[in-house]
Structure formats: C-alpha cells, structure tokens
Amino acid sequence: MRILVTGGAGFIGSHIAEGLLEAGHEVAVLDNLSTGHRKNVPAAAKFYECDLRNDDLTRSTLRDFRPEAVSHQAAQASVAISVRDPRLDAAVNVLGGLNLLEACTEQGSQVRRFVFASTGGAIYGEVPAELRADEATVARPSSPYAIHKLAFEGLLACYRDTRNLPSTILRYANVYGPRQDPHGEAGVVAIFFAAALAGKKLRVNGRSQAGDAGCVRDYVYVADVVRANILALDGRVEQPIMNIGTGEATTTEELARGICQRLGVEQTFEYGVPRLGDLERSVLDASIAFRYIGTPVPLAEGLDRTKVFYTERRD
Numbered sequence: 001m002r003i004l005v006t007g008g009a010g011f012i013g014s015h016i017a018e019g020l021l022e023a024g025h026e027v028a029v030l031d032n033l034s035t036g037h038r039k040n041v042p043a044a045a046k047f048y049e050c051d052l053r054n055d056d057l058t059r060s061t062l063r064d065f066r067p068e069a070v071s072h073q074a075a076q077a078s079v080a081i082s083v084r085d086p087r088l089d090a091a092v093n094v095l096g097g098l099n100l101l102e103a104c105t106e107q108g109s110q111v112r113r114f115v116f117a118s119t120g121g122a123i124y125g126e127v128p129a130e131l132r133a134d135e136a137t138v139a140r141p142s143s144p145y146a147i148h149k150l151a152f153e154g155l156l157a158c159y160r161d162t163r164n165l166p167s168t169i170l171r172y173a174n175v176y177g178p179r180q181d182p183h184g185e186a187g188v189v190a191i192f193f194a195a196a197l198a199g200k201k202l203r204v205n206g207r208s209q210a211g212d213a214g215c216v217r218d219y220v221y222v223a224d225v226v227r228a229n230i231l232a233l234d235g236r237v238e239q240p241i242m243n244i245g246t247g248e249a250t251t252t253e254e255l256a257r258g259i260c261q262r263l264g265v266e267q268t269f270e271y272g273v274p275r276l277g278d279l280e281r282s283v284l285d286a287s288i289a290f291r292y293i294g295t296p297v298p299l300a301e302g303l304d305r306t307k308v309f310y311t312e313r314r315d
C-alpha cells in the first residue's frame with residue numbers, strides 16, 4: 001500500500017514510517033519540520049516538506065503521492081503550548097487537519113483509510129484513583145489541545161458518514177521511546193534521560209503539592225503505538241476508537257527512580273509545585289487494544305530499550 005505519514009519527521013511518526021517500510025509498504029512523510037527533524041525520516045521514505053495549514057501545498061502533496069492510506073500524526077503536540085497559544089493549536093490541529101481531510105476526499109483521491117493520533121492521556125480529564133478510563137468513558141478535555149483533538153475526532157465521524165472516509169482513532173497514553181525530543185515541554189521520559197546523563201537534578205512537579213510523588217501516568221512504549229497504527233492502516237481494527245496504553249499507573253518519582261537506577265547515576269531530585277494544566281492522574285483501560293497487539297511492552301523493558309538509545313546511539 002502507498003501510505004502517507006503526516007508528522008513522520010517527529011518522534012512517533014518516524015517510528016510508524018519505519019514500521020510500515022519494514023512491513024513492505026511504500027511510504028511518504030509530510031512534515032513542516034517545526035518540531036520534527038529531517039534526519040528522523042527513514043531514507044527509504046519520500047519526504048514532502050509541507051505545512052498542513054497550507055491548503056494548496058497539502059492538496060498538491062496528496063495529488064503527487066496518491067496515498068491509499070494516511071496515518072495522521074502531525075500536530076501541535078504540547079498541552080502547555082496549547083494553553084499559552086490556543087489559536088496556534090486550533091490552526092494546526094483543527095484547521096490543518098481539515099485541509100488534510102479535504103485533500104483526502106477530493107475527487108480522484110485514492111485514500112481508503114485514515115488513522116488519527118488522538119490523546120487518551122488528555123481527553124478523559126482526571127481519572128479517579130483505582131480507575132482506568134476506557135473508550136466509553138465520557139471525554140472531559142480541559143486543555144485547548146485535548147478539546148481540539150476531540151473536535152477533530154468529531155470531524156472524522158462526519159467525514160466517515162458524509163464523505164465515505166473510513167477512519168480509526170487511536171487515543172494514546174503517554175508515549176515514550178527512542179528519538180523522543182528531550183528539549184520540548186512534553187516527553188518526561190526523554191527529559192529525564194537527558195537530565196540524568198548530563199548530571200542534572202530531575203524535577204518532580206507535584207501532583208497536589210510540591211514534595212509529593214508527582215502526577216500518575218500510563219506510559220506506553222512507542223513500538224506498541226506503531227503496531228496499533230499498522231493494524232489500523234491495514235483495516236484490521238474494527239473499533240472506530242481505541243485506547244493505546246498499558247493500564248499501569250506510574251508516578252513521576254517512580255519514573256525518575258527507574259531511569260536513574262538504569263543509568264547507575266545518583267538519584268537527585270528537585271520537587272516543584274504542580275504545573276498549571278497538568279492532570280493529576282491519567283491511566284487508560286486499553287484491553288481492547290491488547291486483543292490486537294497483545295501484551296504491551298512493560299515499562300521496565302521499554303526503559304531498558306530507551307536507555308540504549310540515549311546512552312549508545314545518540315544522534
């Protein structure tokens with residue numbers, strides 16, 4: 001199949017592009033390189049430097065590559081930036097996405113399947129202690145980022161019904177793994193690996209106050225996200241919406257300890273106040289996804305694999 005991966009110069013998209021090439025597909029990447037890097041794009045993939053906010057360029061990219069399926073990973077992907085600049089978030093995540101949907105459904109388009117990177121980590125809002133949010137949990141997005149992701153999910157349902165564009169929505173938990181950018185505001189695993197290797201203190205922001213063990217998250221290894229994308233692009237996922245996570249709850253402090261232990265560095269943390277807009281607890285019920293992708297990679301194993309990247313293959 002000819003598959004277009006938007007955001008394929010970024011962390012998750014580049015892994016999906018690689019996985020699709022390994023599975024024998026023809027792959028092109030569309031990316032504006034705002035947070036992604038040209039070196040992340042696999043050599044065997046065609047590359048289109050294109051901003052989704054540019055309607056004409058988006059259309060001409062799709063006309064040129066003529067994809068049969070699209071994995072839409074490109075996004076303004078930071079909750080914090082969306083709070084500071086909600087217009088930017090809407091411009092990329094809603095209007096840019098709409099340009100892509102229009103290009104996918106214009107006359108002559110061969111796109112038969114559309115897979116969307118949504119957010120399980122932000123869309124459900126606070127997940128109470130001991131519970132996990134499944135796909136039937138009512139969405140309670142509280143940041144512009146999550147609100148816009150939910151809006152785009154609604155647009156996909158509309159294009160499914162009115163333009164005959166089949167789609168699968170994958171709601172990711174907190175994704176981590178090799179190539180995640182440690183310089184952004186999101187991606188605590190990458191930030192902690194980089195800080196620990198540089199001999200800096202790891203900052204644990206409080207969950208309800210400075211000094212506690214920090215927020216609770218569900219950390220999912222990027223390979224599981226790739227597997228889910230490939231199955232969905234193949235049309236093998238029946239559900240229109242599927243959570244991608246592990247169901248395991250981990251505090252920021254537990255994560256920090258695990259990373260320091262692996263690197264054999266002293267555990268020196270600084271404890272900050274809660275960050276504005278951060279959810280206290282987010283854990284997903286991803287049991288539907290387990291039926292497709294099997295048991296997810298445990299955090300300990302995922303951190304071991306990630307460590308190899310940060311310590312041996314830094315590029």
Ligand SMILES: NC(=O)c1ccc[n+]([C@@H]2O[C@H](COP(=O)([O-])OP(=O)(O)OC[C@H]3O[C@@H](n4cnc5c(N)ncnc54)[C@H](O)[C@@H]3O)[C@@H](O)[C@H]2O)c1
Pocket residue numbers: 006007008009010011012013030031032033034035036037050051052053072073074075076077092096117118119120121171172173174175176181
């Ligand atoms: N990383 C996570 O934990 C996580 C969790 C839930 C959902 N997601 C979603 O997964 C997707 C990939 O996230 P990531 O962590 O790899 O982020 P990333 O920032 O590494 O990748 C996003 C890519 O999109 C590109 N991009 C941004 N704006 C664009 C535009 N206007 N036009 C074209 N390309 C543009 C960037 O250059 C980058 O390469 C995003 O949709 C994100 O919202 C990520």
